[in-house]
Amino acid sequence: MKVIAGKFPVPTDLQPLLHCFWFASFEGAAGEMSPEQRCLPAGMIEMVINPTPFKCKVLYEGTWVDTPPIYLEGVKKNPVHWKIESGCALFGVSI
Numbered sequence: 001m002k003v004i005a006g007k008f009p010v011p012t013d014l015q016p017l018l019h020c021f022w023f024a025s026f027e028g029a030a031g032e033m034s035p036e037q038r039c040l041p042a043g044m045i046e047m048v049i050n051p052t053p054f055k056c057k058v059l060y061e062g063t064w065v066d067t068p069p070i071y072l073e074g075v076k077k078n079p080v081h082w083k084i085e086s087g088c089a090l091f092g093v094s095i
Contacts, residue, residue, distance in 0.1 A: 001028040003037070019044055019094040028086035033057070036083050041076040045095040048073060054088035 008021040019042075026034040036059075049070050050056050057064040059081040073080070084090065 001032065001034070002026070003034050017095065022092045022094065023090060024084065024092075025089040026084045026086055030086060032086045034083045034086075036081055039076075039080045039082070041078065042094070043075060045075060046073040047071075047093045047095065049091045050088060051091070052088050054085040056082060056084045056088055056090060058082045 003024070003026050005024040006022065008023070010018045010020055024037075026032075028034065047070070048056075048067065050067065051069070056067045058067055059065075064083075067082075
């Protein structure tokens, strides 16, 4: 089981608008979910893209719910708890 995550630099001309590009993926047994991950509030809007058929779940009001393939996440005041299915690869833009 292996969670892989990182950031890509933003081109200079986009730096006034974007903070970073990021990615996260999980390699494990078929159907296995990653351990729970947590994103702390950072004062940014996030656009999250899941180009795979594998699930990403977020904890919403005490229940794990599937995220859509592409969604915007507003500025957070609390941590976001999430986990992804083996084979899932997320790409995000921090705005």
